[in-house]
Amino acid sequence: ICIGIAAYFGIKGLISAYTATGAEALPKVEATQAEVQGVVARIDAFKKACSAKQVPPSLFLTAKDINMLIQNHPEWKDAAGMVFVEINGNKLTGKVSIPLDQVGSLLKGRYLNGTATITVGLVNGRLAVYAESIEVKGKALPEEFMKNFRGNNLADKINQDPTVTPFLESLDQLNVSGGALHIIPKK
Secondary structure: OHHHHHHHHHHHHHHHHHOEOOOOOOOOOOOOHHHHHHHHHHHHHHHHHHHOOOOOOOEEEOHHHHHHHHHHOHHHHHHOOOEEEEEEOOEEEEEEEEEOOOOOHHHOOOEEEEEEEEEEEEEOOEEEEEEEEEEEOOEEOOHHHHHHHHHOOOOHHHHOOOOOHHHHHOEEEEEEEOOEEEEEEOO
16 A cells, blocks of 8 residues: 555656646747748648649648648647647657646646657558657656657547548658658659
């Protein structure tokens, strides 16, 4: 019993140290309405061409483009308020404020607020998004927590959307390089 109580309070201490009771306000991208409409039109035209079995030119999205989509495109709304993307060379990083309600009862009402390095790609026609590392308050998340994030595809909800599946299956590659997200259709 004593070991169980000690473990419980140890876990509670880690939860308190690495999570918060509220979401952190993330930066907002500064863009004109014309810029927002332009990037929304580009992604919609690319998706429409892929759905029509056409081969559009590859699409390159900067961090600003991605943030405009997250903050303004209805199909990207699930990420709004939870991530602000930055791209540094070949690394996708960003600020995150992730509700942890679905992780477990001890984390109900808690948020993971910090910075993350994320890997993105396509695996068998499915979007693969994994947290490579996460820092909270300048400290790396303990390995026992990172195992959960590294082992779970953060795009599972997107992959379960039947309206997104045909689009993802029309893609050949999805990667980050040269300061942009490259979305390359199948030829």
